[in-house]
Amino acid sequence: MKQQINISTEWFNVAKDPLIIIDNKGKIVEVNQAWTDLCAEYDLVKDWCSIGADYFKLIRQTGGQREIQAILNVINKEILTYEKKQTLPSTNGELVPFSVNVIPLNSESSVANYALLSHQPIPVHSIEAITAESVLESMTEGFFLTDDQFNLIYLNDVAERMLCCKRAEVIGRNVWDSFPDAKTIKPLYEAYERAAIEKVEAEIETFYEPLASWFRLKAYPLANNGLAIYIQDVGERKKAEITLTQYAYFDDLTGLPNRRSLIKEGASLKGQDKFFSLYFINLDNLKLINTLHDYSTGNQILKMAADKLRELAGAQHKVGRRDGDNFVFIRCFADKSTPSQFAEKILALFDRPFDLDNFKSIKVSASVGIAHFPEDAETLEILVANAETAMFEAKKVKGSSYAVFNAEMNNRRNRKLVIEEGLTKKLSDSGFYFTLQPQIDGMTGELTGAEVLSRWNHPTLGELSPLEFIEVAEQSGTIIALTQHLLTEVFTKMKEWESRYGRSIKTAINMTPSLLCCSVFVDTFIQLMEQYGIQPEWIEIEITEQAEITYSDKTLANLMRCKEYGISIAIDDFGTGFSMISYLTQFPVNKIKIDKCFIQKIGEDQKSEALLQSLIHLVKSIGCELLAEGVERQEEVRFLKNNGCTIFQGYLFDKPLKAEDFEAKFLRGNYKYPIGE
Ligand code: C2E
Ligand code: CA
Ligand code: CA
DSSP states (O other), X not given: OHHHHTOOHHHHHHOSSOEEEEETTOBEEEEOHHHHHHHHHTTBOHHHHSTTOBHHHHHHHTTOHHHHHHHHHHHTTSSSOEEEEEEEEBTTSOEEEEXXXXXEEEOSSOSOEEEEEEEEEOOHHHIIIIIHHHHHHHOSSEEEEEXXXXXXXXXXXXXXXXXXXOHHXXXXXXXXXXXXXXXXXXXXXXXXXXXXXXXXXXXXXXXXXXXXXEEEEEEEEOTTSOEEEEEEEOHHHHHXXXXXXXXXXXXXXXXXXXXXHHHHHHHHHHHTTOOEEEEEEEETTHHHHHHHSOHHHHHHHHHHHHHHHHHHHTTTSEEEEEETTEEEEEEOSOXXXXXXXXXXXXXXXXXXXXEOTTSOEEOOOEEEEEEEETTSOSSHHHHHHHHHHHHHHHXXXXXXXXXXXXXXXXXXXXXXXXXXXXXXSOOTTTTEEEEEEEEEETTTOOEEEEEEEEEEEETTTEEEOHHHHHHHHHHHTOHHHHHHHHHHHHHHHHHHHHHHHSOOOOEEEEEOHHHHHOHHHHHHHHHHHHHHTOOGGGEEEEEEOOTTOOOOHHHHHHHHHHHHHTOEEEEEEETSXXXXXXXXXXXXXXEEEEOHHHHHTTTTOHHHHXXXXXXXXXXXXXXXXXXXXXXXXXXXXXXXXXXXXXXXXSTTTOOOEEHHHHIIIIIISOOOOOOOO
């Protein structure tokens, strides 16, 4: 055989490279000493490595049909040489990796062709590490190699630093033993297993608690069934990403999920065909608090409300800030309580006043609207809109309250939207006008002044009450424009009458607290008076006294400015709240208008009459002018006069009159009311 192959036995035997010769059937026909030594060193399965063994069978065991074809191509001199990696089994079942170089070997005389195969063992940490070590060490990524048992074979410098370990201590040890916390990260463990068993690349990103950072790990399966793993510390990028998500999905003031994430949440519940209830929560007086105090007060209240709602939501329900002073609470799991009982739980959060940092304590009430999915709406947008509609319904009740959505509410909501839209349009020629209600001296029957009461003959809705559109204007932020428009109309009329009749009427104008808080508005107000040449003594401002309204220092300063300018100040609806009483001592109020609810009780019961008497007494004691509102009956006039209140306003005398009727009666006609007794 040797002769046939025609190679020098001497050379073959002394060659340092482990060599075998196979024929074109794959049969091993010759082996050298180096090969025999190598087989012993690696304890390779002898049957296959000695002369007469079937080398192709060996390759087939590791699935290498292609390799066989390549070797045959070399033998048939179709290719000159072929290099491959080949694992050979050892007696203990391990596969030892070799780099195999195949060259053709044939005797010129012989028809039989052969191949000379040189086998070089590849220790993983030599080839992949030795030749690449310098590269690996200079990598910016961490890198490590494991064998098929997850024992660490190699770990580069970056990985050493990244994982805060000492190479000497971890090499040779099992990865999971060295980094036990990593094993508890299920996705990481599973990714490694998958990469090793299925021989696929795997990539995961995970937070690693002991190093308090995020890492991206890529695992590549190796020929020796081990893994090559690249690690990147992506903590910084992740932080940036989380901040972005935070911005995208969370409200930065309260930390609650924002509108976008609520949409996501709702869509997910909807997708799971779940029944749920949506509670639309509005903080009633936040806008007012912002105007009367400052934004930081408002912000503090929002945060506190958010905390209370978050606590109620727990892990079961979801709560988010929709916008401004609106929160959305999604009740995902119905407990024993009914929707109404659950609404009561929400409202109970607002029972106690909010204690702020600066020792201020502010009472905040909330209005809650409830809508159910899928009963009340097919889509999430409609569900939220319907819950909001119910919330507006709840708002009509003073203080905290809730309302459950019903279809009728939507008509009212649409009406509100129509009003809101009308307020944003050009106000002249849009149906706005004002009426004047006479104020009478009950002793003489003469006119002492008039209150301006707005009206709106809406193009599609018809005559609207100011109670309806003033509230919408206040909520939608159009109140300033509306009031300025009204002022120009009123001043124009006053000027016209003054020049035509040579007399002026003391005119009272209603102002909301938000207007008086706004210095720019107050500037405009005074400028308009100057522009129209209206003497301040003919103007009175009416400000309401309501239980929930407290006036900020800014509002008081603006009122003081008006007062100093010469405008008189009247307190409207007196008796319906108590806050004003404390201000009465701070600056001189000119007039107090006793609310009609007290007047209506005259003759009804003694207790109410006694209360009214003490109110009159209080006002007289601080030296204010006094007016009784809503006077409808002679009996009321009698009682009031007997108790020292002599100025009246009410239907008994006149309803609010259109400007032309007022003009005809008082300016052209100089009307005097008949006084009984
Ligand atoms: P208010 O300032 O308390 O005005 C008195 C309200 O009582 C007016 O209702 C008036 O028509 C009504 N009234 C007068 N006499 C009697 C009576 O004898 N019996 C009864 N039951 N009611 C009487 P109106 O005109 O509907 O105005 C309602 C409220 O709307 C006003 O209450 C005022 O707060 C507000 N308002 C009206 N016009 C304006 C305005 O131009 N600006 C602002 N900010 N508010 C306005
Ligand atoms: Ca008034
Ligand atoms: Ca009033």
